[in-house]
Amino acid sequence: MSDVALFDPTQLFLELDEVTINKAWLKSQKANTSASRWQTYLNRLCMMVFLPWLKEEQNQSPQTDSFQTNYWELINGSAIEVGDAKFLLVPSEASDLSEMRVPQEWVDIPSWVADYYLAIQVSVDDGYIRVWGYGTHQQLKTNGVYNHSDRTYSLTEDYLINDINALLIARELCSTEVTRVPVEPVSTISATQAENLIQRLGNPEILLPRLAIPFTLWASLIQNESWCKRLVEKRRGTSSGIPDRGSVLQWLQAGVTNLARELGWREVEFQPSVVGARGIATSSQEGITPTANVALAKQIQIDKSPYELKILPLDIEEGIWGFELRSLILGGNIPAGFKLKILTEDLETFEGNEDLATTAVEKLYLEVALESGEGLVWVVEPTPDEYQPEILRF
Amino acid sequence: MLPRQGIVKIFSTFIQFDGDRFAHWAIDSRLHRNMTKLLATTSSSEASENFWVIYWHKAWQNRPGGIAQQHLSAYLQEVCFWATNKTIFGFTSTQYTVADCFQIAIARVDKVLKGFNPHQGCSLKNYAQITFSNLIRELLRQRREIDICSDWALLRKLSQKRLEQSLKNAGLPTKTIEKYLLAWNCFKILYVPNRASSTRRLTKPSKEIWLAIAQLYNRERTTQLCDPGEKVSEETLEIWLLACVRATRAYLYPNVTSLNQPRPGYDSGEIMDTLSGEIDDSLLTEIITDEEVQERDRRQAEMSKVLITAIDTLKPEEQKLLELYYAQKSTQAEIATELGTKQYNVSRKLARVRKSLLKSLAQWSKEKLHISLTSDVLKDISELLEEWLTGHYHHQ
Numbered sequence: 001m002s003d004v005a006l007f008d009p010t011q012l013f014l015e016l017d018e019v020t021i022n023k024a025w026l027k028s029q030k031a032n033t034s035a036s037r038w039q040t041y042l043n044r045l046c047m048m049v050f051l052p053w054l055k056e057e058q059n060q061s062p063q064t065d066s067f068q069t070n071y072w073e074l075i076n077g078s079a080i081e082v083g084d085a086k087f088l089l090v091p092s093e094a095s096d097l098s099e100m101r102v103p104q105e106w107v108d109i110p111s112w113v114a115d116y117y118l119a120i121q122v123s124v125d126d127g128y129i130r131v132w133g134y135g136t137h138q139q140l141k142t143n144g145v146y147n148h149s150d151r152t153y154s155l156t157e158d159y160l161i162n163d164i165n166a167l168l169i170a171r172e173l174c175s176t177e178v179t180r181v182p183v184e185p186v187s188t189i190s191a192t193q194a195e196n197l198i199q200r201l202g203n204p205e206i207l208l209p210r211l212a213i214p215f216t217l218w219a220s221l222i223q224n225e226s227w228c229k230r231l232v233e234k235r236r237g238t239s240s241g242i243p244d245r246g247s248v249l250q251w252l253q254a255g256v257t258n259l260a261r262e263l264g265w266r267e268v269e270f271q272p273s274v275v276g277a278r279g280i281a282t283s284s285q286e287g288i289t290p291t292a293n294v295a296l297a298k299q300i301q302i303d304k305s306p307y308e309l310k311i312l313p314l315d316i317e318e319g320i321w322g323f324e325l326r327s328l329i330l331g332g333n334i335p336a337g338f339k340l341k342i343l344t345e346d347l348e349t350f351e352g353n354e355d356l357a358t359t360a361v362e363k364l365y366l367e368v369a370l371e372s373g374e375g376l377v378w379v380v381e382p383t384p385d386e387y388q389p390e391i392l393r394f
Numbered sequence: 395m396l397p398r399q400g401i402v403k404i405f406s407t408f409i410q411f412d413g414d415r416f417a418h419w420a421i422d423s424r425l426h427r428n429m430t431k432l433l434a435t436t437s438s439s440e441a442s443e444n445f446w447v448i449y450w451h452k453a454w455q456n457r458p459g460g461i462a463q464q465h466l467s468a469y470l471q472e473v474c475f476w477a478t479n480k481t482i483f484g485f486t487s488t489q490y491t492v493a494d495c496f497q498i499a500i501a502r503v504d505k506v507l508k509g510f511n512p513h514q515g516c517s518l519k520n521y522a523q524i525t526f527s528n529l530i531r532e533l534l535r536q537r538r539e540i541d542i543c544s545d546w547a548l549l550r551k552l553s554q555k556r557l558e559q560s561l562k563n564a565g566l567p568t569k570t571i572e573k574y575l576l577a578w579n580c581f582k583i584l585y586v587p588n589r590a591s592s593t594r595r596l597t598k599p600s601k602e603i604w605l606a607i608a609q610l611y612n613r614e615r616t617t618q619l620c621d622p623g624e625k626v627s628e629e630t631l632e633i634w635l636l637a638c639v640r641a642t643r644a645y646l647y648p649n650v651t652s653l654n655q656p657r658p659g660y661d662s663g664e665i666m667d668t669l670s671g672e673i674d675d676s677l678l679t680e681i682i683t684d685e686e687v688q689e690r691d692r693r694q695a696e697m698s699k700v701l702i703t704a705i706d707t708l709k710p711e712e713q714k715l716l717e718l719y720y721a722q723k724s725t726q727a728e729i730a731t732e733l734g735t736k737q738y739n740v741s742r743k744l745a746r747v748r749k750s751l752l753k754s755l756a757q758w759s760k761e762k763l764h765i766s767l768t769s770d771v772l773k774d775i776s777e778l779l780e781e782w783l784t785g786h787y788h789h790q
Contacts, residue, residue, distance in 0.1 A: 094556070134769075
């Protein structure tokens with residue numbers, strides 16, 4: 001007899017077939033600890049069957065952020081946006097349905113707050129997920145009990161609404177329903193502080209990184225997507241451990257971010273004709289790429305002498321970029337033996353990725369064609385003072 | 395089962411079982427005295443069953459637990475008895491007795507009283523019937539689950555709240571409970587199934603895992619516990635976790651003979667003031683008048699019309715589904731067999747039909763009653779719909 005026979009007709013349950021189970025399991029193997037693998041697996045299962053159901057029931061199509069597979073390494077819960085409402089799925093293996101336990105991150109970080117929190121029981125053995133109740137952010141904050149030990153808000157079953165149809169109809173007929181209460185903004189921390197925390201919490205031997213530091217500090221760290229991603233990668237040991245500084249293209253178009261500025265990057269004027277690179281003349285004449293007159297520069301110091309590394313957008317449409325190293329001393333040259341190198345984000349070399357000064361030269365120069373989103377790491381030899389490898393996205 | 399005669403008995407007697415069958419009604423003398431006294435001070439027009447239901451529910455809302463709960467628990471005996479019988483009957487493989495499940499369900503009467511809203515037009519009996527049925531269904535499902543789970547799998551299938559309740563129920567002091575909960579959390583983090591399925595047969599953790607659990611516990615105790623206590627060994631942790639398992643199993647299989655008896659705590663001071671034999675006038679002023687009753691009945695009739703019209707517009711197979719489920723009380727598995735489809739499909743179809751009815755009812759409430767349809771309101775409407783469907787098909 002299947003468990004399903006015993007269900008309350010107002011609760012929604014969805015089948016987990018073998019194909020789904022195997023697929024979800026396979027896709028969850030990247031996780032770092034056995035607990036985070038299991039957490040990832042449960043969340044993935046929920047998403048795989050709940051999303052298609054929701055699509056069928058709603059006129060608007062639900063949106064998810066592919067970034068959240070990273071959160072599962074650290075925190076339970078999966079967010080879905082439908083129209084202007086945000087749902088949070090909270091999976092659990094507990095079969096007693098006494099409470100819904102929501103990690104504090106989803107309740108107290110302003111950008112993470114959801115409108116509706118759905119309690120989901122996952123029974124892998126019987127092959128189903130059951131959406132057995134839901135509550136709003138407001139209910140969590142007013143009727144929920146905050147647990148200091150595991151930093152969760154818990155809403156007992158008598159406060160939850162069983163009938164998921166009530167949620168769908170509330171959305172349909174009363175879209176103005178008040179679901180949230182205001183929460184305090186999360187304070188910000190400096191890039192250096194974040195870097196230190198990532199180094200410390202990135203140690204996979206710390207099994208509960210979310211409980212290892214005060215919540216306010218933790219919240220300011222993980223609400224930043226790229227820091228959160230770095231932390232996850234560090235714990236998984238999947239990345240080279242090099243921080244990802246974000247999109248160079250975005251800096252050119254929308255201005256250099258604070259983080260990048262802290263790391264020494266700034267915009268400089270750039271005259272394509274002087275560089276004489278291909279494709280520039282036409283595109284700047286026709287004014288197709290308005291950012292073509294801005295490049296990025298960073299000052300570095302080698303053997304107590306200042307140099308400047310420039311990144312030049314030669315042809316944004318085609319993804320052609322130039323890297324240039326010059327001395328900042330008037331009339332100064334690049335000494336013989338200096339090398340400018342570009343590596344992939346996994347620190348692999350590729351053809352034409354370096355320029356060596358065999359004699360003293362005016363500049364070192366490289367040109368590369370990149371796919372959108374590709375990441376690179378720049379290297380100069382001899383190593384500049386206080387050099388920190390960084391991944392730049394193009 | 396013999397129906398009870400008279401208001402006093404309806405609110406002061408309890409079912410006694412002979413094995414699995416109804417034996418007789420037992421009078422609780424304390425409740426009996428209380429009802430007799432109260433009845434003597436009220437005018438005859440107030441002596442209806444409905445009056446006392448509302449009166450005691452009000453009293454319960456002012457002071458949950460207490461004697462009001464006992465009176466209402468007496469009142470709901472038959473409802474609970476029949477709900478138990480019907481629900482258990484649906485499950486052929488059950489090894490659970492009616493008496494056993496009845497006692498557990500009636501012990502949760504507070505859930506019925508908490509969820510019941512007298513202004514909505516539901517009767518307490520109907521509402522209780524649905525709630526008790528759901529409770530028993532859940533109970534059976536949970537028992538089955540813990541019966542087939544190994545000790546170590548069981549620990550993974552608990553909510554923290556349930557474990558906490560079970561440990562409290564076992565009479566453990568708060569500090570000990572705190573430690574057990576931390577041990578359990580450490581266990582859950584480190585002992586995770588390493589296959590995609592079959593989570594019910596987890597065997598005892600290996601020596602390495604126990605060491606890791608002990609290590610984590612000893613690290614976390616200094617920050618997570620109010621009283622960090624001593625450093626503990628993996629042997630101690632194993633003993634603690636097995637104690638958790640026992641407490642959890644015991645929680646779902648309580649010693650039922652004591653459950654339907656008045657609880658000892660109520661015999662002390664709390665009873666004295668209620669037994670003064672005075673009607674609490676502040677409650678009477680809130681009791682609904684005849685006009686309100688008429689208004690409620692009228693609304694109920696209108697609602698029925700809305701729903702009957704909505705059902706008429708459903709496709710024949712959808713109507714059939716409602717009938718099978720609500721009138722013939724078929725389980726979803728039986729319906730699936732009858733309709734030649736999978737059980738999940740039955741459930742989904744049923745949910746969809748219910749949704750369309752819920753929407754009709756919600757729209758009607760919004761237009762006629764000018765109610766803003768928040769989730770809470772829709773929750774009430776959904777319960778009302780369930781009650782109406784149960785009643786409607788029952789009378790057909």
